[in-house]
Amino acid sequence: xxxxxxxxxxxLMDDQYHILHINRxxxxxxxxxxxxxxxxxxxxxxxxKEPDAIYYIKRGRIIAYEDSYDGDHRxxxxxxxxxxxxxxxxxxxRTCPVLFKTLTDSELLKIxxxxxxxxxxxxxxxxxxxxxxxxxxxxxxxxxxxxxIKQDAEWKLCRMLISTFENYGRAYKDGxxxxxxxxxxxxxxxxxxxxxxxxxKFKKLRDLGLISxxxxxxxxxxxxAFLTYMDQLEFQSSTTRSDNESDxxxxxxx
Amino acid sequence: xxxxxxxxxxxLMDDQYHILHINRxxxxxxxxxxxxxxxxxxxxxxxxKEPDAIYYIKRGRIIAYEDSYDGDHRxxxxxxxxxxxxxxxxxxxRTCPVLFKTLTDSELLKIxxxxxxxxxxxxxxxxxxxxxxxxxxxxxxxxxxxxxIKQDAEWKLCRMLISTFENYGRAYKDGxxxxxxxxxxxxxxxxxxxxxxxxxKFKKLRDLGLISxxxxxxxxxxxxAFLTYMDQLEFQSSTTRSDNESDxxxxxxx
Numbered sequence: 001x002x003x004x005x006x007x008x009x010x011x012l013m014d015d016q017y018h019i020l021h022i023n024r025x026x027x028x029x030x031x032x033x034x035x036x037x038x039x040x041x042x043x044x045x046x047x048x049k050e051p052d053a054i055y056y057i058k059r060g061r062i063i064a065y066e067d068s069y070d071g072d073h074r075x076x077x078x079x080x081x082x083x084x085x086x087x088x089x090x091x092x093x094r095t096c097p098v099l100f101k102t103l104t105d106s107e108l109l110k111i112x113x114x115x116x117x118x119x120x121x122x123x124x125x126x127x128x129x130x131x132x133x134x135x136x137x138x139x140x141x142x143x144x145x146x147x148x149i150k151q152d153a154e155w156k157l158c159r160m161l162i163s164t165f166e167n168y169g170r171a172y173k174d175g176x177x178x179x180x181x182x183x184x185x186x187x188x189x190x191x192x193x194x195x196x197x198x199x200x201k202f203k204k205l206r207d208l209g210l211i212s213x214x215x216x217x218x219x220x221x222x223x224x225a226f227l228t229y230m231d232q233l234e235f236q237s238s239t240t241r242s243d244n245e246s247d248x249x250x251x252x253x254x
Numbered sequence: 255x256x257x258x259x260x261x262x263x264x265x266l267m268d269d270q271y272h273i274l275h276i277n278r279x280x281x282x283x284x285x286x287x288x289x290x291x292x293x294x295x296x297x298x299x300x301x302x303k304e305p306d307a308i309y310y311i312k313r314g315r316i317i318a319y320e321d322s323y324d325g326d327h328r329x330x331x332x333x334x335x336x337x338x339x340x341x342x343x344x345x346x347x348r349t350c351p352v353l354f355k356t357l358t359d360s361e362l363l364k365i366x367x368x369x370x371x372x373x374x375x376x377x378x379x380x381x382x383x384x385x386x387x388x389x390x391x392x393x394x395x396x397x398x399x400x401x402x403i404k405q406d407a408e409w410k411l412c413r414m415l416i417s418t419f420e421n422y423g424r425a426y427k428d429g430x431x432x433x434x435x436x437x438x439x440x441x442x443x444x445x446x447x448x449x450x451x452x453x454x455k456f457k458k459l460r461d462l463g464l465i466s467x468x469x470x471x472x473x474x475x476x477x478x479a480f481l482t483y484m485d486q487l488e489f490q491s492s493t494t495r496s497d498n499e500s501d502x503x504x505x506x507x508x
Binding site: 066076087088089091092094097098117120121124127128130131132134135136137138139141142143144145146 | 341385392399
């Protein structure tokens with residue numbers, strides 16, 4: 001990604017939105033496991049049986065997801081090269097309620113539990129790699145919980161867009177452009193929203209001139225204006241919530 | 255806690271609800287830090303400055319919480335002896351968005367970051383203690399996220415009650431009784447709900463005979479009946495959600 005944002009602005013965004021960054025070199029981990037290639041659409045399912053190995057993504061993209069009884073598809077996380085997955089369920093064996101699927105052909109490093117624990121004893125940096133990954137995931141998950149109860153759908157969509165631009169965008173004119181297509185359905189699955197809601201919010205952001213299309217790609221013309229708009233939404237949301245709270249106390253509704 | 259539930263039932267509950275258990279001996283950790291006593295109501299605030307020590311609760315009770323602009327009090331977690339806190343924000347220094355407060359006079363073991371990392375190099379069990387704590391917290395947080403979008407207020411209250419009985423209850427007659435008072439306000443703060451909603455759901459559970467009062471304490475007369483009722487709520491909720499989904503697609507509403 002080109003450094004279109006200056007460091008202060010990036011720091012501010014990281015502080016404010018706790019966007020998940022896991023990018024480490026795999027050299028240390030490489031020695032511990034074996035590399036396998038999984039085709040697009042491959043599913044890792046450990047809902048019944050505890051996993052005995054963790055995976056490090058060398059190349060490709062993986063989603064953590066769940067399909068509910070009613071056919072609802074919910075994506076909890078999109079991970080790309082440099083990320084680890086399954087470690088929380090491997091170190092202290094337990095079944096994993098969510099599934100993992102390759103979004104593209106992916107090259108993964110598979111490290112068995114015993115090899116990993118053996119490495120903890122000889123290389124403290126391996127320990128810190130794993131701890132870093134779990135701590136990052138915990139903080140991101142807490143952040144989702146905190147935001148979930150506080151903000152409305154539009155703010156959440158804006159946050160997801162900013163995070164997507166930060167991870168997959170590059171400098172373009174005065175703003176940033178996304179190299180990849182991101183469908184409204186994918187964003188809806190990530191946010192646990194209806195696709196129709198996402199499309200309507202998108203239209204609003206386009207009408208306000210906060211996002212647009214440039215040669216078929218999503219374009220963010222003014223990062224400052226976008227963040228300022230999010231601040232306004234946040235303020236509105238906190239005001240509305242106060243109103244609802246007092247309503248609720250005086251006149252309870254189910 | 256008396257073993258009122260047989261192991262199968264407890265295992266089932268753990269699997270189903272991923273209730274957070276952190277109970278380890280502090281002997282290993284004790285050598286690494288110093289013990290301090292904090293009075294009831296003491297606040298740990300690391301929103302501006304990164305913490306440089308983790309805390310292990312030897313005795314007492316701590317909440318992780320946040321007060322929003324609009325005066326909303328939200329509790330994310332209640333921790334008691336055997337729990338660690340702040341480790342996610344200490345190992346890879348970052349500010350912590352939530353506050354911690356002692357609910358009772360508490361005796362805490364304070365371990366500095368450098369002493370902890372030094373211990374990682376010499377004692378793999380210390381590493382595993384910390385990893386266990388972070389993994390547990392991540393899994394509990396993921397569970398809250400998963401449930402948050404799936405279940406209704408009543409199911410969430412039931413889950414919170416079952417978890418409370420498991421952690422603080424004891425065998426009584428054919429069921430379990432709570433040793434401690436749990437106010438509707440505390441449950442509302444934990445669940446991010448209105449107190450009025452919690453009180454109304456409580457009344458419904460009492461009317462159904464699923465909970466009652468015994469000598470001033472909350473009593474769960476029949477654990478099986480309670481879990482069966484939760485299964486029914488879960489089924490209803492998934493049916494209702496399907497209906498809403500198809501409504502939304504055909505006739506979008508904000």
